[in-house]
Amino acid sequence: MNQESSLVEMMINMGPQHPSTHGVFRMVLKIDGERIVDVEPHIGYLHRGSEKLSESETYSQVVTLFDRLDYVSNFNNELVFCMAVEKLMSVDVPERAQYLRIILCELNRIASHLLFYGTYGLDAGAITPIMYSFRERERIQNLFESVTGARMMHNFIRIGGLKEDVPTDFNHRVGELLVKLSIAIDECDTLLSQNEIFLSRTKGVGVIGAEEALAIGMTGPPLRASGVVEDVRATDPYQLYDRFDFGIPVGTNGDAWDRYYVPMEEMRQAIVIIEQALEQIESGPVIAQLRRIIRPPQGAVFAHAENPRGDLGVYLVSDGTNKPYRVKVRPPSFCNLQALKTLLRGTYLADAVIILGSLDIILGEVDR
């Protein structure tokens, strides 16, 4: 037996097929015993070439590509692209359309955060919360189905407004839904947030400070969990967000528990926004009068919005024809995933899944 122990580092592959990697994502972990020494993330398994495809599709067709980027928050993605084209064309979107867009996007935010809550509980080993949160998601998706015809991939937010007006009982149904969602969010909170095992698995795990999070480019709830107050709805209000009075939940420690609890509070704030929107909405047209073939002027534009995952940005270059010249998507999950190396260095192997789950990534938008 050797007198000096040699360092034996093992490479462990958390392959593309893995129940806890939130999609097709591969991590090659270099571990020393139980500690992670280094991690090499490999992405690109879901790369569909959306940016290149949009150069050969008309503007209305590109909206469907954007639907499928972050496939959990469809309305928010469509909204960003439509906002970019509307900015370029100086389109005046009717107020009713903007209110409805906000209501649908905030409902989608609640649905997306419910999915994050359920799957994060599953990552930590809790198999009950996902049943509760997905039951609530079903309620929201039923409403979406009655409005747009589809549970996901709605293709409803169009350039200039919405595809068509919502059904006549929409306000009443949303009001009822909000009551049920409030009760459900409190229920989900009591189920998991103060659970002893969950607390010991997530408190103090994967800590990142505010300065480092800003330098590495984090965005959305993980950035707010580190204490930075950055929310596009507040710093650069779009659509009609400056008419609403809502809070921005911010964490203190920047650990995994904060990154889990900030979306929880955001769901409650989303309900506050929807209630105010329902009071302020009035009848009117839901789409601006545009030509059939959308041909924006030549130029470049940048538009961004607050997705459930962070700040989704679109840099759109138009050359005056009916197809975009270049569409560049700035996905929030892509930027958050860069922080994985810093977050995982020196932690335990069992925490890798917890930290990855707390970043709330959707591979559809990481790879595009």
Place this chain on the structure above:
Amino acid sequence: MEKDNSGSSESESQTPKDTSPSENDGVKPQATSRRGPPVQLAPEVLGGDGEALSLLVSESLSVYGPIMGVAVDQVVVQVAVEKLTVTALKLRDDQRLRFNYFRCLATVDYHQYLEFVYLLYSTEYRYQIMLKTSVDYIEGAAPTAIVPSLSEIWPAADWHERESHDLFGVLFSGHPNMEPLLLYEGFEGFPGLKSFPFNEYEDW
């Protein structure tokens, strides 16, 4: 080029496509304006804050010769690629600007040159800016262009530059890890370029 569809085409002398000088030789008919409205340029709605920022940036970067511009509602600064690193440092460190947040790097292919658009943000003053630089490239060259890497100034630029290298073939000098990010190993060609045979590509 008018198409005359009158019935009596035999009586008219149909001129074949000739290269001899004709009356409207100086004006080339444009395909896009044949039927639709003429191509307009995007509106510039900068606003008071944007103009103040534009002045501030041009004054701060005056040594490096920036060209200021507007992209609908955002300030655009264009510099030569040799001055890119010093400009980026100045934008990050100047106390009146403090662009500490790197949002995105967009690479656009304009056939003769590649344009790199860095979207920056200041969390302190809430300024947004587009930093542009362009590099000429020859079709078929690999690497397509060589640009200094900004990953030391903003660590967030890391994966954006890797993606640009992957899809456009740009080499970022000084980048710690220039490995393919999105495309699978053994992929040949740079799909982001306009010259990539996108519709004729067959892998099966």
